[in-house]
Amino acid sequence: MFMQIDHTGIAVRDLDEAITFYTTVLGGELMDRYTNTATGVETELAVIHIGEDVIELLRPTSNTSPIARFMKARGKGVHHIAYRVDDLDQAIAKHMQNGITFLDDTLRTTAKGRRLIYMDPRHSGGVITELCDYPTEKQ
Template sequence: MNYELDHIGIAVRSIEEALSFYLEVLKGTLEDRYTSDAPGVEVHVAVVRTNGQTIELLEPTNRNSPIARFIRQKGKGVHHVAYRVDNLEQAILEARDKGIRFLEDTLRTNARGRRLIYINPASTEGTLFELCSYPQE
């Protein structure tokens, strides 16, 4: 299985306030903006690319969203690191065979067609990792 860094998700209180740093200082390009109102997601997303690398700025849409809870508990900052895999189902099976646990309720297809699941941070020394694939490609 190939694992390639896909993006880093960063929790912010306000995308509008955060964007100037990524666009003006880091010279990034705003590639996409969307909102996911799916239960258990509830987030505004801004996708910024800088020199071929992708950052997703994540702003909660309500005070009970996972990103709002993250900001309350840990503050703003890196929420997760995402790795693209060739085949999500196979990657999940291979990881499970090695004792890795997943946050099962996070398995989904996002608003842009990306299939994803989060690894339980208990399996990664506390860091939240996303595995994702792009079936439409």
């Protein structure tokens, strides 16, 4: 099964300040900035490319968003690491055969066409791990 790091999600309090750091200090390029208003997500995002790597800066837009809850518990910083797979459904099935469980309520397709789900972090030493694919790129 093909798998590679897709992006690293970083929880931030000030999106503009974070964008400035990642573009000015680290030489990244701001590729996209948008707000996800979907219930249970409520996050403003900035997508930064640094070389071939992708950073998603995540600022909560409500007190109940997963990013807000994360920051309340752990503070700002690395929120998750996302791994791109060829086929999300197949990857989920394979991992479940090996005893890995997922946070079923996180399975979704973003407005940008990425399908994703988060593994239960107890399998990864507390690291939030996202699996994702881009089915529209296969057509």
